[in-house]
Amino acid sequence: xxxxQAKLRLNHSQRAPMIREMHARPFLRLGTSSRxxxxxxxxxxxxxxxxxxxxxxxIAFLDRFGAEKPDEEAVYHIADLGDMVLKWENHSEFxxxxxxxxxxxxxxxxxxxxxxxxxxxFAVDWLQAFPGRIISSVSAxxxxxRNKKILEAxxxxxxxxxxxxxxxxxxAYVSDGDAAIAADFDLDHRGQIRLAVLACSxxxxxxxGRIVQRFLEVETYRAMSMLTLPVARTILSKLVSLEDQLSxxxxxxxxxxxxxxAVLDRLLEISAQLSLLASYSSxxxxxxxxxxxxxxxxxxxxxxxxxxxxxxxSEFMKRRYLPSMRTCQSxxxxxxxxxxxxxxxxxxxxxRVQVTTTDQNRLLLAKMDRRAAQQARLQETVEGISxxxxxxxxxxxxxxLLAPVAKLVHIDKAYVAAALxxxxxxxxxxxxxxxxxxxxxxxxxxx
Numbered sequence: 001x002x003x004x005q006a007k008l009r010l011n012h013s014q015r016a017p018m019i020r021e022m023h024a025r026p027f028l029r030l031g032t033s034s035r036x037x038x039x040x041x042x043x044x045x046x047x048x049x050x051x052x053x054x055x056x057x058x059i060a061f062l063d064r065f066g067a068e069k070p071d072e073e074a075v076y077h078i079a080d081l082g083d084m085v086l087k088w089e090n091h092s093e094f095x096x097x098x099x100x101x102x103x104x105x106x107x108x109x110x111x112x113x114x115x116x117x118x119x120x121x122f123a124v125d126w127l128q129a130f131p132g133r134i135i136s137s138v139s140a141x142x143x144x145x146r147n148k149k150i151l152e153a154x155x156x157x158x159x160x161x162x163x164x165x166x167x168x169x170x171x172a173y174v175s176d177g178d179a180a181i182a183a184d185f186d187l188d189h190r191g192q193i194r195l196a197v198l199a200c201s202x203x204x205x206x207x208x209g210r211i212v213q214r215f216l217e218v219e220t221y222r223a224m225s226m227l228t229l230p231v232a233r234t235i236l237s238k239l240v241s242l243e244d245q246l247s248x249x250x251x252x253x254x255x256x257x258x259x260x261x262a263v264l265d266r267l268l269e270i271s272a273q274l275s276l277l278a279s280y281s282s283x284x285x286x287x288x289x290x291x292x293x294x295x296x297x298x299x300x301x302x303x304x305x306x307x308x309x310x311x312x313x314s315e316f317m318k319r320r321y322l323p324s325m326r327t328c329q330s331x332x333x334x335x336x337x338x339x340x341x342x343x344x345x346x347x348x349x350x351x352r353v354q355v356t357t358t359d360q361n362r363l364l365l366a367k368m369d370r371r372a373a374q375q376a377r378l379q380e381t382v383e384g385i386s387x388x389x390x391x392x393x394x395x396x397x398x399x400x401l402l403a404p405v406a407k408l409v410h411i412d413k414a415y416v417a418a419a420l421x422x423x424x425x426x427x428x429x430x431x432x433x434x435x436x437x438x439x440x441x442x443x444x445x446x447x
Contacts, residue, residue, distance in 0.1 A: 140215075168184055239338060249266045260352065
């Protein structure tokens with residue numbers, strides 16, 4: 001016991017929760033000759049925290065039957081409501097309610113009601129009390145047949161009479177031919193999609209439950225994925241104007257009559273609008289792609305085979321559903337392509353501004369060089385004048401200083417001044433030149 005507890009302590013903290021997550025949503029277990037009512041609820045607004053709201057709505061539903069309530073952290077719950085069973089599942093964006101009965105009334109199965117009485121339990125006042133709104137609603141009737149020959153006869157006879165000849169009707173053998181399903185993907189007068197399942201007697205409740213569950217998932221994920229279509233149409237309508245604006249702005253990049261600042265302002269405005277559209281639609285586009293993949297995967301898991309030349313579910317989806325998803329994908333591709341083009345245009349404008357700035361800097365440096373040369377010539381001129389001026393005052397001072405000595409030796413003052421001019425001027429010029437060289441060399445010494 002201690003060794004087992006020690007091993008459990010060595011497990012990763014998320015190991016057990018992840019194992020439980022794999023088994024969090026078990027399949028239905030259905031018997032033949034039963035009925036089923038299904039709805040999926042989603043708030044009108046996206047990005048609504050549905051977990052607590054869905055749990056509160058479930059509690060309100062169970063209170064009407066006095067049934068056992070789930071834990072607050074539960075993502076699924078199965079409740080016995082007497083003559084029927086409820087299966088509830090909470091997903092990230094929606095919650096589903098499935099009511100099914102094992103003891104259907106013969107008069108109901110003999111009619112074309114498709115579990116109308118079960119749907120009546122989803123009362124209007126209960127729905128109105130919470131923000132969840134019906135995004136998918138299915139009524140199903142499940143009946144057993146003795147063999148495949150009777151199954152085909154039922155499918156061509158009574159089942160065909162239930163649905164009629166409509167372009168939205170699809171039917172197929174499923175589960176290796178042990179059952180057949182038929183559905184009309186159009187809403188009936190009660191706003192429900194009808195599903196009929198004919199199963200051979202040897203099929204088990206687990207397999208039958210998986211067949212129905214996969215159809216319900218196909219319909220729910222289809223509805224959730226198609227919420228992307230209105231967003232895509234909004235994006236496409238706005239991209240037409242933005243693409244024209246971007247084309248005009250790009251054409252003005254090489255126009256000398258347009259200032260770079262004005263063009264940049266327009267590019268920034270277009271890029272901001274594109275970023276806003278991407279932020280608004282990114283999560284919806286991502287969810288739509290994920291739901292689309294789930295729809296096609298669930299249809300593949302049905303393992304369809306054609307029955308009586310009827311339209312397969314996969315064929316219906318390819319003709320009626322996938323074009324909508326391609327529109328969503330096109331809108332997303334165009335949005336991100338336009339963002340890349342706007343970014344490329346900004347790079348081109350940045351290159352143009354950089355080249356212009358480089359040319360301006362080159363001209364400025366050339367002007368500075370000319371000014372420096374002029375200043376150097378002016379400085380040399382000033383240096384020459386300075387040498388003359390300093391020499392004049394130095395010669396005058398020396399002449400006054402040597403005048404008494406010149407008088408003693410009988411030399412005229414003018415001769416003394418004349419003799420001093422050249423050596424004094426030379427000494428001053430040499431001194432100033434050496435001082436200039438020391439000042440020029442001083443920064444290099446510092447480095």
